Amino acid sequence: MAILIDGKQLAKELNEQTKQAVLALQQEGVTPGLAVVIVGEDPASQIYVRSKRKKAEQLGIHSIVRELPATISEAELIGVVEQFNADPSIHGILVQSPLPKHIAEPKVVRAILPTKDVDGFHPLNVGKLYANTNLDYPVACTPKGIMTMLEKYHIEVAGKEAVVVGRSNIVGRPMAALLNNADATVTLTHRFTQNLSDFTRRADILVVATGVTHLIKKTDVKPGATVIDVGMDRDAEGKLTGDVDFDQVQEVAGAITPVPGGVGPMTIATLMQQTVELAKWSDSRGK
Numbered sequence: 001m002a003i004l005i006d007g008k009q010l011a012k013e014l015n016e017q018t019k020q021a022v023l024a025l026q027q028e029g030v031t032p033g034l035a036v037v038i039v040g041e042d043p044a045s046q047i048y049v050r051s052k053r054k055k056a057e058q059l060g061i062h063s064i065v066r067e068l069p070a071t072i073s074e075a076e077l078i079g080v081v082e083q084f085n086a087d088p089s090i091h092g093i094l095v096q097s098p099l100p101k102h103i104a105e106p107k108v109v110r111a112i113l114p115t116k117d118v119d120g121f122h123p124l125n126v127g128k129l130y131a132n133t134n135l136d137y138p139v140a141c142t143p144k145g146i147m148t149m150l151e152k153y154h155i156e157v158a159g160k161e162a163v164v165v166g167r168s169n170i171v172g173r174p175m176a177a178l179l180n181n182a183d184a185t186v187t188l189t190h191r192f193t194q195n196l197s198d199f200t201r202r203a204d205i206l207v208v209a210t211g212v213t214h215l216i217k218k219t220d221v222k223p224g225a226t227v228i229d230v231g232m233d234r235d236a237e238g239k240l241t242g243d244v245d246f247d248q249v250q251e252v253a254g255a256i257t258p259v260p261g262g263v264g265p266m267t268i269a270t271l272m273q274q275t276v277e278l279a280k281w282s283d284s285r286g287k
């Protein structure tokens with residue numbers, strides 16, 4: 001039976017550390033500030049944004065949520081981002097994804113100042129991640145949170161074979177880069193990968209982020225592997241579930257994350273951690 005990687009508990013611990021870091025910064029006269037922009041009324045996005053606001057408030061982070069109508073133009077949305085770029089009380093800005101179809105998400109992301117890009121999606125920060133520089137820069141929160149989970153559970157990465165399923169800009173691509181930077185041998189698979197199972201069965205660390213309910217079964221997993229499920233799917237009864245068939249896979253995996261209570265809570269905790277880091281870095285630059 002696999003070890004359960006408890007994201008809820010880890011997030012609690014990380015949030016406590018963040019709370020202490022906020023207090024320390026406040027003693028230096030800096031209150032970290034987070035601006036969250038949400039466009040339209042996607043119910044899941046509204047839940048995530050509400051959780052971000054609530055967590056920021058609990059940790060003493062100044063937070064602004066800007067709710068905009070689905071009809072807003074790309075130029076108007078970029079205008080809102082630019083206002084936050086110029087606001088010295090804001091250290092981290094994020095635009096909740098997905099955006100309505102008429103708005104080009106990459107254009108909006110490029111409008112965020114790289115030094116306030118708390119999601120780590122700006123091409124400059126993505127470039128730093130791929131270049132594996134030792135500079136301070138933000139990284140996409142879900143993969144960064146997963147690296148924290150691996151570290152906290154003492155799961156070795158260097159020299160291991162890691163397979164990432166799904167190549168989104170939010171999870172798959174930055175996840176592969178982080179694992180590569182941590183000296184794993186990484187394979188990034190996607191919807192055109194033939195014989196997916198041939199790859200997943202080689203993985204010591206398997207990260208699955210596809211949005212396909214229960215894509216990964218027991219026979220797709222190497223015995224003893226660490227399995228990280230980033231899926232946020234609904235089953236036939238509307239119950240939240242993942243991309244991994246948890247009941248089956250836990251019988252063979254060495255360690256596994258549940259859904260809910262795995263990666264999700266760590267995404268928000270990492271966002272808070274990174275808001276504080278951006279505030280620290282901006283303070284050290286004298287801005």
Ligand SMILES: Nc1nc2c(c(=O)[nH]1)N[C@@H](CN(C=O)c1ccc(C(=O)N[C@@H](CCC(=O)O)C(=O)O)cc1)CN2
Binds near residue numbers: 268
């Ligand atoms: N700008 C961004 N947009 C999106 C991101 C992101 O990192 N930046 N990630 C996802 C959504 N997301 C955060 O924004 C997110 C998803 C899920 C959870 C979470 O805690 N899930 C819970 C279950 C919640 C539920 O019951 O519905 C869990 O897994 O336990 C947090 C954040 C896409 N958009």
